[in-house]
Amino acid sequence: MDLRGQLKIKPDRLMRDLRDLAKIGKLTTGVSRTSLSNADLEARHWLLKRMADAGLKSTIDTVGNVHGQINTDAKSVIIGSHTDSVPVGGWLDGSLGVIYGLEIARTVLEAGYENTIGIHAISFMDEEGTYLACLGSRKFCQELSDDEIADGQNPAGEQLAHALDRAGLTSNPEIFLDSNAHIAYLEAHIEQGPRLEAERKAIGIVTGIVGIRRFRLEIRGEADHAGTVPMSMRKDAGTAAIRFSHRFLETVEGCKGADSVWNVGFVNFEPGAANVVPAKAELLYEIRDLDAVVLDRMESAIHDLCETANQTGLLQYEITKTIDITPSAMDSALSNNILDAAKNIGSPHMMMPSGAGHDAMVFARHIPSAMLFIPSIKGKSHSEAEDTSEKDIIVGCQVLAGSIEGIFST
Amino acid sequence: MDLRGQLKIKPDRLMRDLRDLAKIGKLTTGVSRTSLSNADLEARHWLLKRMADAGLKSTIDTVGNVHGQINTDAKSVIIGSHTDSVPVGGWLDGSLGVIYGLEIARTVLEAGYENTIGIHAISFMDEEGTYLACLGSRKFCQELSDDEIADGQNPAGEQLAHALDRAGLTSNPEIFLDSNAHIAYLEAHIEQGPRLEAERKAIGIVTGIVGIRRFRLEIRGEADHAGTVPMSMRKDAGTAAIRFSHRFLETVEGCKGADSVWNVGFVNFEPGAANVVPAKAELLYEIRDLDAVVLDRMESAIHDLCETANQTGLLQYEITKTIDITPSAMDSALSNNILDAAKNIGSPHMMMPSGAGHDAMVFARHIPSAMLFIPSIKGKSHSEAEDTSEKDIIVGCQVLAGSIEGIFST
Secondary structure, eight states: OOOTTOOOOOHHHHHHHHHHHHTTTBOSSSBOOOTTSHHHHHHHHHHHHHHHHTTOEEEEOTTOOEEEEEOTTSOEEEEEEEOOOOTTBOSSTTHHHHHHHHHHHHHHHHHTOTTTOOEEEEEESOTTOSSSTTHHHHHHTTOOOHHHHHHOBOTTOOBHHHHHHHTTOTTSOOOOOOTTTEEEEEEEEEOSSSHHHHHTOSEEEEEEEOEEEEEEEEEEOOOEETTTSOGGGOOOHHHHHHHHHHHHHHHHHHHOOTTOEEEEEEEEEESOOTTEEOSEEEEEEEEEESOHHHHHHHHHHHHHHHHHHHTTOSSEEEEEEEEEEOOEEOOHHHHHHHHHHHHHTTOOEEEEEESSOOHHHHHTTTSOEEEEEEOOGGGOOSSTTOOOOHHHHHHHHHHHHHHHHHHHOO | OOOTTOOOOOHHHHHHHHHHHHTTTBOSSSBOOOTTSHHHHHHHHHHHHHHHHTTOEEEEOTTOOEEEEEOTTSOEEEEEEEOOOOTTBOSSTTHHHHHHHHHHHHHHHHTTOTTTOOEEEEEESOTTOSSSTTHHHHHHTTOOOHHHHHHOBOTTOOBHHHHHHHTTOTTSOOOOOOTTTEEEEEEEEEOSSSHHHHHTOSEEEEEEEOEEEEEEEEEEOOOEETTTSOGGGOOOHHHHHHHHHHHHHHHHHHHOOTTOEEEEEEEEEESOOTTEEOSEEEEEEEEEESOHHHHHHHHHHHHHHHHHHHTTOSSEEEEEEEEEEOOEEOOHHHHHHHHHHHHHTTOOEEEEEEOSOOHHHHHTTTSOEEEEEEOOGGGOOSSTTOOOOHHHHHHHHHHHHHHHHHHHOO
16 A cells, blocks of 8 residues: 555644643743653653543553554554753753654544554653663663662752652553564654754754764873973973873864764863962863764774873873763664655755764664654754744654655555 | 171071971971961961060061061161961971071171171061962062052951951051161072972072963853764864964964973863863963063964964954063172072072062062072972971071171171
8 A cells, every 4th residue: 555645744733732742841942841850740641641632542651651552453663752851951852753753643543544554652751861861762672770770860869769659650551662563663853953954954864873982081290380390390281181182183083984073071170270280181072973983993093192192101191981872873774764755745855963862772772763853943952042943843744754654655 | 898707507596496487387297377377376476586585676567577677777688588378388488588587687696797787587478378469578568558458358258457457466566668778688488399409409599580471261162062063063162272272382382481481270161061062161371481571472472373263253262361470580789699608608509580479579679689599309389298408408598698798798
């Protein structure tokens, strides 16, 4: 059966739901719905009711993931994202992909394809990591150990287990990924970057989610009076940090891949006074790329820099890797499905990596997964300034619906 | 009258006084005698009594400067330094020069030259700047306005005026420099650096006290997600700070003078997270040299760097000069006097700048002034690790006594 053109989403209904959801935990233009906060729980119960009202089989599970399903006996596609936010977040980050799932399930029901198309719409708990990043998707995919849940706590020091109990979730059913029934994972998300806007594309088809490696560099020298000790007699950790970081920038530029990005986001000198030669410097370097080979090459170059620097013996340089997240490739057949859907409605589109992490990163380890991005105005996210035009929001949902048509066409 | 060889200081008495003074506010090996603390006041009253016991006309003035004079009717040489310390300081920083003054006055009396040689020994208040740097010497030289005293406060927030009142000093006499009677200022001090030790010299004759210019650099860019924004689209204040500082180091190296030193002692990135492109960087640069022409050249090069950096227009660079201390030349005739005294007793010596500030900096603006340094073991100061060998302490005092012989020989 060729389903192309059969699923027509309802723009007004989509926008109304997004705007209603944005009222929960509303700030000025953004939202504050950190995981398991009152606002987050209110949003999840609102969603549960919206799903039930629309005729979906709706459930909230033991970690607060909200599920809405149609055609549960058949193979189904998961359409997921998250309704929790960072402390001062935007109205679309996560919510967009969740409401897309609801809207597409409703559209399937309205179009009378409830026996042909299986949809499992989910809002995952705590993608933003208030307690534990990607808590909900990792629990759903059975990646989470009891120890990890026991260790989870929020910045205010509340234990995750206590928070789940407080939210009345612990006696709810557990719901897991079923790799026989779940044939694909789709996630739509705002880009959180400036590329689609700059290239005037409405749709980004995500090739993969970058791997992240983070390094802490510590340089130990000796504190000295910055007036009385000649330059040649100093063990100056500050000057060393500037020189090393300059070489770091040149080195990663020299061995980067097409999608590589890097950052020196933190630096501190001790004791940190204008008239004291720094005894110690601490820096955080981060590198990201889709390709583990590129990351290996960059990492190896950083270790070489450190070894060379240590050879003078005057100061001690120590590099420690503090984060190592593997790149996640998206499924190419599934991505082509999104590409076709964008072409079918004549929407300008581009292939691009995701520089940020998403629940799709977890799913890519288990079932074919793909993502689509819609533009973020001025590339803003994790801020109240985050926004996307109504037109782009509507096009994104229609393209995602188009990819569902493609998947279930035979 | 040729006085050469007439003043023989008493090493045991000198060392006993230094060690007794070091018991007041004693830590493990160092002292804590911040200005107007109980320990500082106890030390000043101990000194007042030591001076009186030795036959000096002793007075404590309205800001806590302790004065001990012999031959008050004649021309006199001021021998001064300070008995206050930094919070965790060494036992000789300041105290050395003060006890030298006491020892030399006693030696003059013992040698029967009280009608030939005039000595005015002083311990100045707050050279270290707990309330107001060089408070005592600036008050004595009438450089201090009532407003400055009213504004002075310590890090705990105590007003200077309140502290002087608490110490019972306010009704004491005011004592000022008399440029008719005071013919010279001499100050002996530990080097607070490693040069004399490295060059195996017992005496440093100070050519001048370096000028200090301090600059605050602020770079304003834009915060961005360190994963989603391509390198070419960032306004990265962190990368800019590393590149600018690297050029700063190359530039000052390229236009330095023989005695120039510089420091990048403080740096901060905002928001300061590994995964956020820095929106703002703040750095403190300091340059020091004896020669204002060299400082001008360096400062001009720094402003050129800033202007060039601003020409791209992507980020804003702003340089603000926060400190500008003029270099203080020491009096060459007086310095030659110290040089002759060192030669006369066969002591290895060298000419050198002072990279740190001293009360002599204030006096150089009013009367001929000179300084001598003795070695600091491993160059340590402003720390309990500060120390000098007994032998070097004794040689320093004898050389200073020799320079007094020279000044009053006719």
